[in-house]
Amino acid sequence: MLAAVFSSTRNITVRDYCLRPLEKSELLIKVAYCGVCGTDRHIYEGNASSSLPVILGHEYSGVITDKGSKDAKFDIGNKVVVDPNIYCGYCRYCRIGKINFCENLKALGVTLNGGFAEYSIVPVSQAYRVPNDFDLRIATFAEPLSCCLRGIEHAGISPGNSVVIIGGGTIGLLMVQLVKNAGASRIILIEPDPHKQKLGIELGADYYFSSIEEGIFEKINELTDSQVDVAIECVGNKDTVDQAIKLAGKGGKIVIFGLAPKDQHITLNLQHLFQNELKIFNSFLNPFTIKPAIDLLTQNRIKVQKLITKQICLKDINNFFHNNGFAHNIKVLIINNN
Numbered sequence: 001m002l003a004a005v006f007s008s009t010r011n012i013t014v015r016d017y018c019l020r021p022l023e024k025s026e027l028l029i030k031v032a033y034c035g036v037c038g039t040d041r042h043i044y045e046g047n048a049s050s051s052l053p054v055i056l057g058h059e060y061s062g063v064i065t066d067k068g069s070k071d072a073k074f075d076i077g078n079k080v081v082v083d084p085n086i087y088c089g090y091c092r093y094c095r096i097g098k099i100n101f102c103e104n105l106k107a108l109g110v111t112l113n114g115g116f117a118e119y120s121i122v123p124v125s126q127a128y129r130v131p132n133d134f135d136l137r138i139a140t141f142a143e144p145l146s147c148c149l150r151g152i153e154h155a156g157i158s159p160g161n162s163v164v165i166i167g168g169g170t171i172g173l174l175m176v177q178l179v180k181n182a183g184a185s186r187i188i189l190i191e192p193d194p195h196k197q198k199l200g201i202e203l204g205a206d207y208y209f210s211s212i213e214e215g216i217f218e219k220i221n222e223l224t225d226s227q228v229d230v231a232i233e234c235v236g237n238k239d240t241v242d243q244a245i246k247l248a249g250k251g252g253k254i255v256i257f258g259l260a261p262k263d264q265h266i267t268l269n270l271q272h273l274f275q276n277e278l279k280i281f282n283s284f285l286n287p288f289t290i291k292p293a294i295d296l297l298t299q300n301r302i303k304v305q306k307l308i309t310k311q312i313c314l315k316d317i318n319n320f321f322h323n324n325g326f327a328h329n330i331k332v333l334i335i336n337n338n
């Protein structure tokens, strides 16, 4: 089969790849679509680790073409979406339900071969069926949405809250919709790109600001009567994290969702935290949130069609990464139409 093999920093080769035989507990999936994620870019650029060599791509959907055991509860021809994160089930964290801290965590598309390929071997435990009439492009959003659901759990939004979302990429625009569904009364998006601003409004934001806009703090304080209840950072940069902390009102919550580069630090004013009783959260992976994410997508409660701004063929993936095709796109899908 054809696969995009990542072998070292900035080095992806699309080549013929020989699949090993299936184990009893595995399925063979013909990949239909695979989303390209910030994590793939971090790995490609050497800012996040992975196994080497490995087939990247962890946001994928497809159709089952073979199974290791006749008893598997799936049938050949079933449409599925994949949860890439594989928890061991027996380490001390798995045994107390904190599976995202699993000491033996493996991930398809990071430490095991993933979805930038014609086919993928997937453990039965990682496959989730979707309805046969469901668009497999939409299904690729299950993984990023599941991660957002973890972040939203921490945000604990109450009806009537004022929420600021910083960053209007895929994650920010999923967050806008989740925050809206949670009953926020004012949703403010901070994003410089006019197309993303417009999409943000269409998907549920009430106001938008450009990050560098003059007097942005005063304007947001005026809109919210100085009470931003939750600020969600979806960029992964120390300056926007700093902005989120400054924007949160008294008793406010800050969810730092974006993944910042390894060497970034911020300075906190401790009296500011003290006097405002600020609560700062992070969000790591997607424990127990894939199923609700799939339900939100299949029931059309979260809209993702307009987030797909580009589709490219598997064979062109090297070009795409090499020329930083991420810029100006929201979600890019690798399409596998062979």
Ligand SMILES: [Zn+2]
Pocket: 037, 038, 039, 058, 059, 143, 144
């Ligand atoms: Zn991802």
Ligand SMILES: [Zn+2]
Pocket: 087, 088, 089, 090, 091, 092, 093, 094, 101, 102, 103, 104, 105
């Ligand atoms: Zn574990």
